[in-house]
Amino acid sequence: MADYDLILVGAGLANTLIALRLNAQQPQLSLLLIEAEAQPLGNHTWSFHGDDLTESQFAWLAPYICYRWSGYDVRFPMLRRTLSGGYYTLTSEQLATELTDRLGGQIMTGTAVRTLSEHSVKLEDGREIFAHAVIDGRGFRPDKSMAIGVQAFVGQVWQLAAPHGLTRPILMDATVDQQQGYRFVYTLPLTEDQLLIEDTHYIDHADLSLDRGRINISEYAKDQGWQLMTLLREECGNLPITLAGKFSRFWAGQPLAASGLRANLYHATTGYSLPHAVALADEIAKMSCMTSPCLRSLTYQFSRQSWRKQHFFRLLNRMLFLAGPATQRWEVMQRFYRLKAPLITRFYAGQLTLWDKLRLVSGKPPVPVIAAIKAIITPLIK
Ligand SMILES: Cc1cc2nc3c(=O)[nH]c(=O)nc-3n(C[C@H](O)[C@H](O)[C@H](O)COP(=O)(O)OP(=O)(O)OC[C@H]3O[C@@H](n4cnc5c(N)ncnc54)[C@H](O)[C@@H]3O)c2cc1C
Known part of the structure; x- marks a missing residue:
């Protein structure tokens, strides 16, 4: 006897968007999100270009957007350019609030899943929960079938002592010292005196130290004349940049339906996954057959299409x-x-x-x- 129609393992970006979309499109389904950490969605900001989404995708995502701009800059040693086009950012805090408001009773946090099968998940504490379908959204799974480089970064949100004067994001400032790979600083002007500054490196291995990133940010801010006053938030991460891979072998190690990075769904060059996550959520919300085999088949096909395209x-x-x-x-x-x-x-x-x-x-x-x-x-x- 199933306890739920669908269990989403991992309350990260991809599974949250699936849950929100299903809740809107098929509210009769009983869902359960299970997250290992104390809060859903971790500590992130997710940005995307308006043209990455279709009009209808943008329309349903719009209520979750926290910051928006109408263009961005890039800076290189011999090039400075402003490009037009909408650029948007979501935060984990706001998305977690929306998720909790809509599906509050259906989220289990601080609960790690030990094993998953088509019809149940076993928790670390030994409990087993049953469902008609299970989606694995536990984030990136390193695998020998994929050769990857790394986009490593440290990001900090700062309250400044005075306005910074930026009117749009600087997506890449590569005029900085390159250190061990392709290095650039990414800056989002969140308010007139708050900035997200990310020190970003395209490197061969995930070995950027947190301290190195922090020092780089502090030096960059000084060079730009920004007076950093209070550190409001810090995030860091390593995103996979795919160089080559054996797609079928990767999925042979993924017997269940999967979403997000777990399903290899991200832009191979930027490591960004939000547009893929939005598109997959749309596809899943349209499904009438909500069983593990149907979902496995859909997520596999979706991932294969994206793999070929990239x-x-x-x-x-x-x-x-x-x-x-x-x-x-x-x-x-x-x-x-x-x-x-x-x-x-x-x-x-x-x-x-x-x-x-x-x-x-x-x-x-x-x-x-x-x-x-x-x-x-x-x-x-x-
Ligand atoms: C710092 C950072 C910034 C990024 N910025 C952007 C951006 O601006 N735009 C963009 O498109 N992409 C961005 N990305 C890339 C990518 O979109 C994110 O990594 C995104 O969160 C991936 O979504 P996901 O759902 O696959 O995995 P996650 O969002 O990482 O979710 C996986 C979840 O599964 C949980 N989990 C893992 N194991 C278990 C378990 N055993 N039991 C229960 N729960 C478990 C984890 O705690 C986590 O919450 C960023 C990544 C990082 C790390």
Whole structure:
């Protein structure tokens, strides 16, 4: 006898969006979210470009957006550019509040799941809960079937002593010392005197120290003339940047329906997963067959489609990570940001045309040609 229609394991970004969408579209379903941490959704901000979503996706996500801007800047040693287009940010605090308001009685926090099966989950304390379907949304699962680089960062939200003067985000300021890889600082002006500043590194291994990130942020703020007064929040993380992989082998290790990073659903070059999570939530909310096999089939197919679509991004990642010295990676990005704005928009939305792809690899290469060819043809997975 099932206790619930659907159990969502992990109350992170992807499963929360699925729960909210199902609650709106199929309110008759009984859901249970189980989260290991004391709070759902951790300690994050999630940003996205307006063009990453369809109009209808944006419409249902809009109530959860905390901050919005109508353009952004990028800065490189030989390029400064302002690009137009909506840029939006959600916070874990607000999304957790919305989730609790709508599904309060259906969230179990501080409860780690030990094992999952098609019809039940076993908790660390030995209890077993039964359901018609289970979705695994426990976040990134490292696997030998995937060769990855890392986007490592430390982010801090600061109350400043005086207004900072920014009117839009700086998505990449790569004029900074590159240290061990491609390094840039990402800044969101949250209010006129509050900033989120993230020290970001595209590096080979997840070995950015928290202290290094903190020092970098403090030095960057000083250089910009911002007087940091009170630290309001700090987050850090390592996002996978996929270089190559064996998709079927990855999913062979994932016998149940999955969402988010657990289902390999993220932009291969930026590591961002919000647009994928929104699209998957929409697909799941449309389903009439809410069983584990139906959900496994849907999430597998959805992930496979995304994997195929991102072949070119993995190839670009290999050029970024494997062709040329790590500290020259910024040149690849500077060249990218010289391209026409619609192409940049389609790049972030994962919607490159054939012409865009040709444009990206044509002209004077930013990395040595032989090294680029080697990076493309060398097998990274045995
Ligand atoms: C600091 C940071 C900033 C990011 N910024 C952005 C951004 O701006 N835009 C964007 O699109 N992406 C961003 N990302 C990337 C990505 O979108 C996030 O990592 C996103 O949270 C991934 O969603 P998810 O649902 O797959 O996993 P998570 O949101 O990580 O959720 C997984 C959840 O499962 C829980 N869990 C794990 N194991 C168990 C268990 N055994 N039992 C119960 N619960 C368990 C975890 O505690 C966690 O809450 C960011 C990532 C990080 C780390």
